Amino acid sequence: MSGKLNATCFGCQVRHSTEWCALNDEELALLDGIKIPKAYEAGTTLFHQGDDCDGIYCMSSGLVGVRRLDAAGNSTLVRLCGPGETIGYRSFLKKSGHRSTAEIMMPSVVCFIRRTTVRTLLEQNPNLGLRFLDHTLKDAEEFEDRHFESVTFTVRSRLLSLLMVLYERFGQLNENGEPVLELPISRQDIAALIGASPETISRSIGAVQDEGLAQFRGRKVLFHNLDAVLQQLPAA
Amino acid sequence: MSGKLNATCFGCQVRHSTEWCALNDEELALLDGIKIPKAYEAGTTLFHQGDDCDGIYCMSSGLVGVRRLDAAGNSTLVRLCGPGETIGYRSFLKKSGHRSTAEIMMPSVVCFIRRTTVRTLLEQNPNLGLRFLDHTLKDAEEFEDRHFESVTFTVRSRLLSLLMVLYERFGQLNENGEPVLELPISRQDIAALIGASPETISRSIGAVQDEGLAQFRGRKVLFHNLDAVLQQLPAA
DNA sequence: GCTCCCGCTTGACGATTATCAAGGCGGCGG
DNA sequence: CCGCCGCCTTGATAATCGTCAAGCGGGAGC
The missing domain is CATH 2.60.120.10 (Jelly Rolls)
Structure with a gap:
């Protein structure tokens, strides 16, 4: 091996x-x-x-x-x-x-x-x-x-923040030129990274999706509007 | 000056x-x-x-x-x-x-x-x-x-943890040999250190006091049982 | 002394989040 | 193909915590 x-x-x-x-x-x-x-x-x-x-x-x-x-x-x-x-x-x-x-x-x-x-x-x-x-x-x-962040941001903000960090490292553009992220980790681990329960992460993802910011399918994330995500981050 | x-x-x-x-x-x-x-x-x-x-x-x-x-x-x-x-x-x-x-x-x-x-x-x-x-x-x-800590501990635990840290730096024994701490900062700043609202800090202090762990009078803290406090800290 | 101001407390309420429980979905081995 | 097992989702409920508002109390200045 x-x-x-x-x-x-x-x-x-x-x-x-x-x-x-x-x-x-x-x-x-x-x-x-x-x-x-x-x-x-x-x-x-x-x-x-x-x-x-x-x-x-x-x-x-x-x-x-x-x-x-x-x-x-x-x-x-x-x-x-x-x-x-x-x-x-x-x-x-x-x-x-x-x-x-x-x-x-x-x-x-x-x-x-x-x-x-x-x-x-x-x-x-x-x-x-x-x-x-x-x-x-x-x-x-x-x-x-x-x-x-963990003290001043909500779980939702921390999730968006993490998504942006992950996008910088693992993100790509698909054949249509849209920003896509293949998540390298499970949602449990996303929860462990952010400091939240898996259930809350699941719900937060649902909310982000409902607002049309991004689309989640399994570990694939398709961002509809990257700028809108960045705008929602409380600027450090 | x-x-x-x-x-x-x-x-x-x-x-x-x-x-x-x-x-x-x-x-x-x-x-x-x-x-x-x-x-x-x-x-x-x-x-x-x-x-x-x-x-x-x-x-x-x-x-x-x-x-x-x-x-x-x-x-x-x-x-x-x-x-x-x-x-x-x-x-x-x-x-x-x-x-x-x-x-x-x-x-x-x-x-x-x-x-x-x-x-x-x-x-x-x-x-x-x-x-x-x-x-x-x-x-x-x-x-x-x-x-x-901020991700895994509750406000109460973080407060106790902070009190122990402050005791190490500012604590003393009074004339009766009891552990005493003169808080160097306001409760608002305790809140800002822990990442909580002043109201929650006030209530947490009240709870700690009710349980008989310590007695708060203004910025003076008298610990009734230092070991009991340490035991309540989720060991890192 | 009095008043104002600020920090602290207390109460009521609401939002966020964790917890518990159940069920779906997909992969993987039989 | 079936069944099992994780992972994920969803729902219901409760605990934690923040926010708003009011009141208390002590210290500074008049």
């Missing part, structure tokens, strides 16, 4: 959008020889909440969801990670255990980079550290924004 | 808990000569949301609240900053404008450090950069936690 995968870093299509674009050819060769690419099936996990952090993961293809749960059984989908995204780097930088579980949401290829390797690269190339700092800053801002 | 203040960095009582503990004496002397300490009255602001970031602020004494608002008029109290805390450093690191407004909540002394000064120190001392990275990591985790 996890054979060679032809996955050299040099050929990695998403390398230039990752932290690793800070590396020169020599360093990249080191990383290439030592990283561990692997193919995962949907439903498996990269690591569990509470596990030690032995290194970081870099998505080559597919999609993983980062989940968080507490003792009371509450759970949330913290974020989605697609090709080019680094996973678990904050636990690595903090030298602490993982605060969440990384779950494969669709067949994916993910590279694992051992702690020691990352450390070596960081010592060699200070620019890599700056990239990680940038990433952490973005994370902090994103969580700040989401906290603000 | 803003005279000399006798505020040298060497004498700063909170220096060892700030990022600046990474500096050696020589660097500290540089910082000391070039920083700008100033006393502020309650109600004034350090900077406004949208302002350019010309440098960072370091609290010497007092308390400032960081507020965020959107076009629709929603507002939130993002965080409280006490002595030793650095404010606005993320906007500095991101080289972007301020995302929030920093408002003086009680008479405070705050030092301003110009952008260029911070940059010089960062180039001189890489450890300072690591301190900032650590701080950013902590911020990210804190926002992640608060997002999780």
